[in-house]
Amino acid sequence: MTIEVNGKLLETDEDGYLTNLSDWSTDVATEMAKQDGITLTDNHWEVVNFLKEYYSEYQIAPAVRVLTKAIGKKLGAEKGNSKYLYDLFPLGPAKQACRYAGLPKPTGCV
Structure with missing residues (x-):
């Protein structure tokens, strides 16, 4: 499969x-989001950039629970919760955000 950018x-x-x-x-990332019907905001980019940093440090894309906890630590409790992340990435914060960040599919995602 391909994506045209x-x-x-x-x-x-x-x-x-x-x-x-x-x-x-x-x-x-913008094109992938557009195909999903999402316009990326600063809040989306905050998560995408966080994931890129996480991946460069640990060489793994985090599963959603790890992602939620790590975001809470770095960006604050109001952003480190499932509701906030699912509002941004309705198809699944780990799966969708990792795709936008250009990372491999997170472990544990089906």
Whole structure:
């Protein structure tokens, strides 16, 4: 499968995750979100950028419980809860946000 961004076709797996992490750009994230009917706000970018930092440090995409806890620690309790994250990423905060961040599918996600 592929996604077209700025006239360039990028390879994705069957779930829409980039197969080559170096293909990621903010334009890729914006296009993926647009296809899901979402306009990325500063709050979305905060989570996406958090995930990119987390991945570069631990080399793993966090499952939703780990993500919620880690975001709470870094961004505060009002953002480190499932309701807030599901409001931003209704298809699943870990799955959807990791896809927008250009990361592999989180472990434990079906």
